[in-house]
Amino acid sequence: MPSSSAVRAGGGRLPLEQYVEGVLAGDRMVLARAITLIESRLAADIDKATQLLDSILPHTGKSRRLGITGIPGVGKSTFIDALGMHVIQDRGERLAVLTVDPSSPISGGSILGDKTRMERLAMEPGAFIRPSPAGGHLGGVARRTRETILLCEAAGFRNVFIETVGVGQSETAVRSMSDFFLLLMLAGAGDELQGIKRGIIEMIDGMAINKADGDNQAKADRARVQYASALHLFPASGDGWTPQVVCCSALQNTGIAEIWQMVLDHEAQLEASGRIAERRTRGDLQWMEDLISMGLAESFRAQPEVAERLPALRQEVRNGSVTPLAASHELLSLFRPSTSPPSTE
Numbered sequence: 001m002p003s004s005s006a007v008r009a010g011g012g013r014l015p016l017e018q019y020v021e022g023v024l025a026g027d028r029m030v031l032a033r034a035i036t037l038i039e040s041r042l043a044a045d046i047d048k049a050t051q052l053l054d055s056i057l058p059h060t061g062k063s064r065r066l067g068i069t070g071i072p073g074v075g076k077s078t079f080i081d082a083l084g085m086h087v088i089q090d091r092g093e094r095l096a097v098l099t100v101d102p103s104s105p106i107s108g109g110s111i112l113g114d115k116t117r118m119e120r121l122a123m124e125p126g127a128f129i130r131p132s133p134a135g136g137h138l139g140g141v142a143r144r145t146r147e148t149i150l151l152c153e154a155a156g157f158r159n160v161f162i163e164t165v166g167v168g169q170s171e172t173a174v175r176s177m178s179d180f181f182l183l184l185m186l187a188g189a190g191d192e193l194q195g196i197k198r199g200i201i202e203m204i205d206g207m208a209i210n211k212a213d214g215d216n217q218a219k220a221d222r223a224r225v226q227y228a229s230a231l232h233l234f235p236a237s238g239d240g241w242t243p244q245v246v247c248c249s250a251l252q253n254t255g256i257a258e259i260w261q262m263v264l265d266h267e268a269q270l271e272a273s274g275r276i277a278e279r280r281t282r283g284d285l286q287w288m289e290d291l292i293s294m295g296l297a298e299s300f301r302a303q304p305e306v307a308e309r310l311p312a313l314r315q316e317v318r319n320g321s322v323t324p325l326a327a328s329h330e331l332l333s334l335f336r337p338s339t340s341p342p343s344t345e
Contacts, residue, residue: 013037016048020055026156028128035130038147053147056154063153064267067174069164070184075210075250076163077117079184082250084118086260087159088126096128096152097121098145099163128157146177146287175203176283179276180263183207187216187223202234204243206262212247212255220247239275241266305334
């Protein structure tokens with residue numbers, strides 16, 4: 001296996017066996033390059049990425065997968081920094097944090113600044129932080145977040161946190177790839193039950209009201225009671241778990257240990273009933289469906305007839321001479337699916 005210094009100095013792609021050996025050995029440099037490989041859209045990288053995932057698959061599935069979402073300004077990065085430090089320092093376990101930065105709809109670029117917002121975790125040898133651009137992919141996650149989880153598990157990380165872009169997009173994706181789905185909320189931001197969608201509430205396994213400190217403590221306590229009462233109005237989940245609401249302050253480091261204990265209690269209950277395996281199976285099936293959809297979309301846009309006609313139809317829709325329905329029907333009539341494997345594989 002190449003040393004970290006050799007990997008850092010070398011350019012281009014590594015041979016497949018070096019990716020596999022490096023990831024399984026927990027080499028952070030090789031892990032980072034392996035993630036870059038699976039995120040690549042280059043045709044030359046797709047087969048190697050698929051082979052890499054197949055090779056490390058027997059070493060995956062042994063982590064806790066925690067999905068974290070929340071409204072803008074709730075302090076997700078600060079919260080993850082505090083919870084991650086608890087996992088590493090107090091629990092003695094390694095942690096991978098997969099963060100997603102929203103890509104600009106204009107330039108396509110992203111800030112990728114999560115490491116600067118998680119100052120303590122960024123300095124911890126037991127933590128691996130990987131920011132990825134959303135790249136226009138829906139669901140609040142990056143295009144290859146699921147595959148990145150597998151690589152981190154194979155590299156020996158006992159815990160994997162997935163931070164979403166934020167509430168507002170479909171949260172089904174992050175829910176399907178996590179064992180515990182946590183919603184972060186704030187108190188004192190208007191009607192406590194307004195700003196959250198029923199669909200999100202039905203998916204969560206727990207809720208944390210952040211910034212519960214100082215003058216905001218009383219508001220947070222009232223919000224906790226309101227949210228807890230609201231959760232009881234929803235039907236019980238199929239796994240028998242009742243979502244809990246906890247107040248916390250990431251800055252003051254209060255309530256953090258209680259939130260992690262909630263995650264552990266949930267894990268113990270689902271393992272005892274066999275529901276974690278069932279939940280992950282459902283997630284894998286959703287993953288397959290997502291890959292099919294992504295492959296079809298890419299094949300559609302790559303069709304020469306579609307690519308040629310699309311710009312003109314966009315302009316016609318803009319000026320109102322053609323309806324979106326008519327434009328879509330015309331483009332779909334031009335589409336002839338290829339028999340070759342889609343590039344997302």
